[in-house]
Amino acid sequence: MSKNDTKEQKHVSDLSSKYEESLHPKEKRNSNDSNKETSNSNDDKDASNGTNIKKNNGDDDKEQPSTEMLSISEITDGITEKLNSVLMEMNKSDKEMEKVLVGIDSRLDELGNAFK
Incomplete structure (x- = not known):
């Protein structure tokens, strides 16, 4: 091969790598970010002997x-149990509200009878 052939191949190789970089600039940035993250790990280089500490x-x-991963049935059982306890509290509250409303209704009837 001649010098010109090698220069041309190098030029083509450089152009193709630049073309690849332009096609995938985000991937290149992401790979650079991941390299930074790994270099900022808890391992420090000891300057005296080059070992990692x-x-x-x-x-x-x-x-x-x-x-620990929960199975779908365990998750749905937990949700069902919680919903049942919430519904029981709502029923209890509804019964208490019903008592209060019955009391209010009877007092209104008494007041209505008093003004007749």
């Missing part, structure tokens, strides 16, 4: 919340 945040001692 991990910082201890104290998070190891804390209990992590349970990530």
Whole structure:
């Protein structure tokens, strides 16, 4: 191969990579962001020997919340139980309201009879 062929191939390669970047600029930005995130991890480079030293945040001692997955039937059973308790409270409130309304109605009847 001649020098011109290699230069032309390099030029074509550069153009194609620029074309690819222009087609996917968001992906390129996202990959750059992910690289920044990984470089900002808890691992620090020790300048003297080049080894990674991990910082201890104290998070190891804390209990992590349970990530146990619930089945659909467990979820629906829980929702049904909660709805039933809410309905029972509403029924109780309705009965109390009915008593109050009956009392008000009887007093209005008494007042109506008094003015006749």
